[in-house]
Amino acid sequence: MKTLSELHLDALTEVFNIGAGRAASSLSEIVGEEVKLSVPRLQLVQPADINMQTLALNSPRLGAVKQQFSGPFDADAMLLFTEERALEIVRDMMGSHISIEELAEYEQDAMCELGNIILNACLSAMADILKISFQSSLPRYVVDSSDVILRQIIKDTNLSIMLALHIDLTIEKHHTQGNLVFLLNSTSLQELIAHIDHFISGI
Amino acid sequence: MPPSIKTLLIVDDSRVSRMLIRAFVLASRPQWIIIEAASGAEALEVVGENRVDFCTMDINMPGMLGTDAAEQMISRHPKIRIAIFSGNIQDCQQSRAAALGAVFVAKPVTAKSVAQALEHFESIE
Amino acid sequence: MPPLIIKPDKQALPNDTIWQAIWDNVNLGLILVDQTGRVRQWNDWVAKRSGIPAKSAEGHTLESLFQDELNPPFKSALKNSLTHRLPVVLSNALHRSPLPLFPWPVTERQQTRIQQSIAITPLTGGADEHFCLIQITDTSISIKRERVLKLHSEQLSIDANTDALTGAHNRRYFDERYKIEFNRAQRQGTPLSLLMLDIDFFKDYNDNYGHPAGDKVLIAVVAAIKSQLNRATDVVTRYGGEEFAVILPDCEAPENHAMAEKLRRAVSNLNIPHCKSKITGTVTLSIGITTLECDAKCSADRLLETADTALYEAKHAGRNRVNYLGAAE
Known part of the structure; x- marks a missing residue:
C-alpha cells in the first residue's frame, strides 16, 4: 500500500494554502x-495517534464544523476550534457591539458559514489543481466535550489516515488557531495518492 | 549571449509550485535559464551572484515574506521585473504588488497564470 | 384458514401539478438557477416577498433582477457554488438580509427586509445540466422568539432573586451576592461593610395593627433604606421576617457608621405610629455593623456572625440605635 511522500505532502500543502487564500478573501x-x-x-496522523495533543487543541469542549464530501475519493472534513475560540471568532466577525449572550445564539449559524467557507475553499482548490470534482453535504456545527468529538473522529473503523492542517486565522488583529482535518479510509487514500501522482507526472 | 536568452528566478517554498512554473515557462521559452530559490533570503543571495532578468515570487514563505524580499530585490536591482504569485488574493496584497511595480498573479499556477507573468516580463521591452 | 393479507394498491407518484403545488406551498423561498446564473423558476413565496412574479423572473440573472440590492457576499457565494458545485450557506448572523425580500402580506408600516438564512445547493439535472437551488428561510420569527425567550429568562431570574412583598432582594440573592462581594474584597484588598437591620418591636406591631398593616411597614422601611443608598453596588436584601441586610462594598468603618445612621434616621423620620413600641411612639430600626478591613484575615461566616452580634448588642443597649463591632480575626 502506498503512502504519501514528501512531494505529495508538498503538493497538498500548496493546494491548501491556495484554498486558505481563497477563504481569507471571502472572509x-x-x-x-x-x-x-x-x-x-x-501532518499525517495514524488513527492510533489521534488525540488532543496531535490536534494541539487543549480544551474540555470543542466546536466542529463538518462536511462530508464524495467524488473520485470520499472524505469527512472537519474544522475544529476550541469552544472559547469559536465564540471569539464569531464576535470578531460580527463586530464587538454584540453581547456575549447574543453571541451564543448566533454561534451555530455563524460557525457553519465560517466552516463552509474554509472547507469549500480547500476542496475547490484541490478540485481545480487535481482537475477533479466533488459533491458535498451542507455543513453541520456541533459543540461537545472534546472526548465525544474525538470519539466521532476515530469511530470509523475503516479510517486509514487523518490529514491534519493547523490553521492560523487572524481577524481584526485577533490571532486564532484551529485545525482542519480530513479523514480518509484506505481506498480514498490510495485514490488521493493516485490523483496527486497523476498531477505531478503531468508537470 | 543572444537577447532572447533570459534568466528567470523562481522563488517559492513549495517544490511542486517551482516545478509547475518551470514547466510552464520552458514550454513556451525553452531557451531560458531557470534558477530556483525556496526562500526570500535565498533569492536575495541568488540575485547578488547572478544576472537575473525576471523573478516570480511567492508571498507566504517561512522566514521573510515574499513582498519584503521583492522590495529589497528591486531597491538593489531595479531592472529585475517581478511577478508576485500568491493564493492570497485580497486587495491589500494586490496593491502592495502594484506599489512595487510588480504584477500580481493569483495562484494556482496554471498555463494561464504563468502567461500573465510572462506578458508582464516582456511588456515594455 | 390462511391469514388475510390486504395489500394496498401501489401509490402513484405525484404528478407535475402536485409537484408545482408543493413547490408553491412550502413555507420557504425556493429559487432554481441554471449554470449561467439565470433564474429557471422561483416559487410563490419568493414572488410574493420580492414583488416579482415567477414568469417575469424566468431567464434573468438575480443581479439584473435585483441590481444593487444584492449584497456582495451573496453574489460571491452564488458564483462559488455555480463554479465549484459545492453547497454554500449564508448565515443570518453575518448577513441579516442578503436579498431584497419584504414581509408578506404587505402592511402599511414601513417595510424592512426579511431576516434571512440561505442555503445554496448544487443539483444535477441529468445529462450535462447543472442547477443551483437557493433556499431562503425567514428567520425574523425565530429571532423575535429568541428575544422573547431571553426577556422571559431575564424576568425569571429577577423573580427568583426578589422578595415579592418589598421588592428588595431576597435571602437567596444575599447568600450568593455576599459570597461574591466577600471574595472580591479579599482578592482586591478592599474594605467591605455589612449592616444588619431589624425593625424594633415588629411582632408587637403586627399583633396590634394586623399583618396587612405590618406588610405596609416592611414596604415603607425598604423604600426608606433604598432612598438613602446611592451607589449601584450597594445591596439591600430582606434577610428574614423583619430583618434586613445591606452590603456596602468598598466602604470603610467611618463611612459605614454615617450610612447606618442615615438609614436609622430615615426610618425614624417616617413617623409611622407604633403605640406598642416601648421606646418611642413610632417605628424604629436597630442596626449592627461591621467592616472587613483591607488586611483582615476573617472568614465570610465570621463577618456575618459579627454583624449579627453587633445587632444583638444594639437591641440590648436600648434599640433605635447603631452599634459597631470590629471583625475579629
Whole structure:
C-alpha cells in the first residue's frame, strides 16, 4: 500500500494554502477588512495517534464544523476550534457591539458559514489543481466535550489516515488557531495518492 | 549571449509550485535559464551572484515574506521585473504588488497564470 | 384458514401539478438557477416577498433582477457554488438580509427586509445540466422568539432573586451576592461593610395593627433604606421576617457608621405610629455593623456572625440605635 511522500505532502500543502487564500478573501469580504489565513503545517496522523495533543487543541469542549464530501475519493472534513475560540471568532466577525449572550445564539449559524467557507475553499482548490470534482453535504456545527468529538473522529473503523492542517486565522488583529482535518479510509487514500501522482507526472 | 536568452528566478517554498512554473515557462521559452530559490533570503543571495532578468515570487514563505524580499530585490536591482504569485488574493496584497511595480498573479499556477507573468516580463521591452 | 393479507394498491407518484403545488406551498423561498446564473423558476413565496412574479423572473440573472440590492457576499457565494458545485450557506448572523425580500402580506408600516438564512445547493439535472437551488428561510420569527425567550429568562431570574412583598432582594440573592462581594474584597484588598437591620418591636406591631398593616411597614422601611443608598453596588436584601441586610462594598468603618445612621434616621423620620413600641411612639430600626478591613484575615461566616452580634448588642443597649463591632480575626 502506498503512502504519501514528501512531494505529495508538498503538493497538498500548496493546494491548501491556495484554498486558505481563497477563504481569507471571502472572509474579508464579509468582515470588511483584511483577514489572514494560512496553513503552515500539514501532518499525517495514524488513527492510533489521534488525540488532543496531535490536534494541539487543549480544551474540555470543542466546536466542529463538518462536511462530508464524495467524488473520485470520499472524505469527512472537519474544522475544529476550541469552544472559547469559536465564540471569539464569531464576535470578531460580527463586530464587538454584540453581547456575549447574543453571541451564543448566533454561534451555530455563524460557525457553519465560517466552516463552509474554509472547507469549500480547500476542496475547490484541490478540485481545480487535481482537475477533479466533488459533491458535498451542507455543513453541520456541533459543540461537545472534546472526548465525544474525538470519539466521532476515530469511530470509523475503516479510517486509514487523518490529514491534519493547523490553521492560523487572524481577524481584526485577533490571532486564532484551529485545525482542519480530513479523514480518509484506505481506498480514498490510495485514490488521493493516485490523483496527486497523476498531477505531478503531468508537470 | 543572444537577447532572447533570459534568466528567470523562481522563488517559492513549495517544490511542486517551482516545478509547475518551470514547466510552464520552458514550454513556451525553452531557451531560458531557470534558477530556483525556496526562500526570500535565498533569492536575495541568488540575485547578488547572478544576472537575473525576471523573478516570480511567492508571498507566504517561512522566514521573510515574499513582498519584503521583492522590495529589497528591486531597491538593489531595479531592472529585475517581478511577478508576485500568491493564493492570497485580497486587495491589500494586490496593491502592495502594484506599489512595487510588480504584477500580481493569483495562484494556482496554471498555463494561464504563468502567461500573465510572462506578458508582464516582456511588456515594455 | 390462511391469514388475510390486504395489500394496498401501489401509490402513484405525484404528478407535475402536485409537484408545482408543493413547490408553491412550502413555507420557504425556493429559487432554481441554471449554470449561467439565470433564474429557471422561483416559487410563490419568493414572488410574493420580492414583488416579482415567477414568469417575469424566468431567464434573468438575480443581479439584473435585483441590481444593487444584492449584497456582495451573496453574489460571491452564488458564483462559488455555480463554479465549484459545492453547497454554500449564508448565515443570518453575518448577513441579516442578503436579498431584497419584504414581509408578506404587505402592511402599511414601513417595510424592512426579511431576516434571512440561505442555503445554496448544487443539483444535477441529468445529462450535462447543472442547477443551483437557493433556499431562503425567514428567520425574523425565530429571532423575535429568541428575544422573547431571553426577556422571559431575564424576568425569571429577577423573580427568583426578589422578595415579592418589598421588592428588595431576597435571602437567596444575599447568600450568593455576599459570597461574591466577600471574595472580591479579599482578592482586591478592599474594605467591605455589612449592616444588619431589624425593625424594633415588629411582632408587637403586627399583633396590634394586623399583618396587612405590618406588610405596609416592611414596604415603607425598604423604600426608606433604598432612598438613602446611592451607589449601584450597594445591596439591600430582606434577610428574614423583619430583618434586613445591606452590603456596602468598598466602604470603610467611618463611612459605614454615617450610612447606618442615615438609614436609622430615615426610618425614624417616617413617623409611622407604633403605640406598642416601648421606646418611642413610632417605628424604629436597630442596626449592627461591621467592616472587613483591607488586611483582615476573617472568614465570610465570621463577618456575618459579627454583624449579627453587633445587632444583638444594639437591641440590648436600648434599640433605635447603631452599634459597631470590629471583625475579629
